[in-house]
Amino acid sequence: MLQALYGPAVPGLRAEFGLSPSGAGLGLSLHFAGGVAGVLAFNAIHSRISNRALLAASYGLMALGGAGFALAPDWPLALVAAFLGGLGFGGIDYGVNQLFAVGFGDRSTAMLNVLNAHFGIGAVLGPAVVAWLGPDAYAYAFGACAVLAAVLAPLGSSGVRTRPVEPSEKQRQPGSPGGGLPRVLVGFLALYILNVGVEAGVGGWEPTHLETVGYSATVAASATSVYWLMMTAGRFLVVPVTLKYSPERILTICAAGMTVCLLLARVKGVAPVAYAGVGLFIAPVFPTGLPWLNRALPQARRAGAWVIAASMIGGVAAPPLLGAGIEASGIHAVPWLLTALSAASLAATVWLIQLTRRFNE
Structure with a gap:
């Protein structure tokens, strides 16, 4: 949902900050750049932190990014917030997909499709929320995502194994x-x-x-x-x-x-x-x-x-x-x-x- 908000918010962003179309599009670009960095960074440290810490940190970054983008007084700060939110998005995209891929055994393929279908539901809901609120009220949509992510930071990893699954001898x-x-x-x-x-x-x-x-x-x-x-x-x-x-x-x-x-x-x-x-x-x-x-x-x-x-x-x-x-x-x-x-x-x-x-x- 967070990723899908940037496109529909472009008219509101242009009016708020006096941006060109390409300038307004930088928000999504910085989100994706943060996403790539988040995937690679959390992958690099995953062996040294728990699965729960990975998810909590990712949700926390998404909350900071969403809130920062909603409240940013100028465009450079909004872009920094978009990058922060993208870092968290990358951590969630990597972390949850990886956990589903290894955690459900023979059912992993089925469960990954269920998981990514819910990613799709969020992508459909995001533009619908902005359409309902109006582009000028984009900050409320980003703020709502920030609140949801903040709630998930301490609660979203319940039932998740604390430590990463150790590889078998074959995997070594x-x-x-x-x-x-x-x-x-x-x-x-x-x-x-x-x-x-x-x-x-x-x-x-x-x-x-x-x-x-x-x-x-x-x-x-x-x-x-x-x-x-x-x-x-x-x-x-x-x-x-x-x-x-x-x-x-x-x-x-x-x-x-x-x-x-x-x-x-x-x-x-x-x-x-x-x-x-x-x-x-x-x-x-x-x-x-x-x-x-x-x-x-x-x-x-x-x-x-x-x-x-x-x-x-x-x-x-x-x-x-x-x-x-x-x-x-x-x-x-x-x-x-x-x-x-x-x-x-x-x-x-x-x-x-x-x-x-x-x-x-």
Whole structure:
């Protein structure tokens, strides 16, 4: 919810601080920068602090960041607060995903999809709250997030094991001498960057593409909302599937489905439905890939932090890179550019399946 507030708050921020559109967008950029730093920092110290301390510190930083952003008297202080909130967001994103990935055993894939569906619920609620309050009242929305995070700081880790789970003897073994571990990790990094690139690309450029091909602004905005809702629904719907099929098979079907839907998005009459289909197929990728990563690389207990950080970097880098491609090729190229990313994701998935099988034989 905190992350999703920055975009809808832009009109209020511009009026409050006299910002340009790009200047107002720095709030979200600093939040994501803090997120990447938070993932890597908490990963680095996780072995020296308890799980409960990790979660409490993350919620505390989110509370400070949300309150600071709501009360900041000038824009530089607001950006500092956004970075602080991002640090806490990164800690929660890393900490909770990592705990779910290792803490539920064979049910980890299902539970990670449930967890990330709730991330999606927050992303839908954030803009709805700002729409209800009005952009000029954005401070109240950030303040509410700060209060919720402050309440969770002492209470949100109840039932969590105090110390990190110690690796088994198998997990202590070094990687194979043939360099398989780095190649597998690079493969997962590429998979996550490409998938988040598609996710952010559709979310950022779908409305512009739909308006360009003839849909009204209202239909285009509604279709984009449906895309995000389908991402949330898809994570709930895939839960029973994860109990029967392997993550590798699920991710292969997801990548193929995304690619087909993006090809269909070229057809005006079905484009909104095709984009909704992309949301449905891309929904399980992030949470389903983490258990596969932990199983494929038991020697690298913190590999999850790197792919979570990579996913955030993909979310920051993909929209401007796609924008450059669109400037060169025109807005009608949006489905083609996104199809290329999705096809590369499918290729990375197939390559990873072959690589992890050889690496773990």
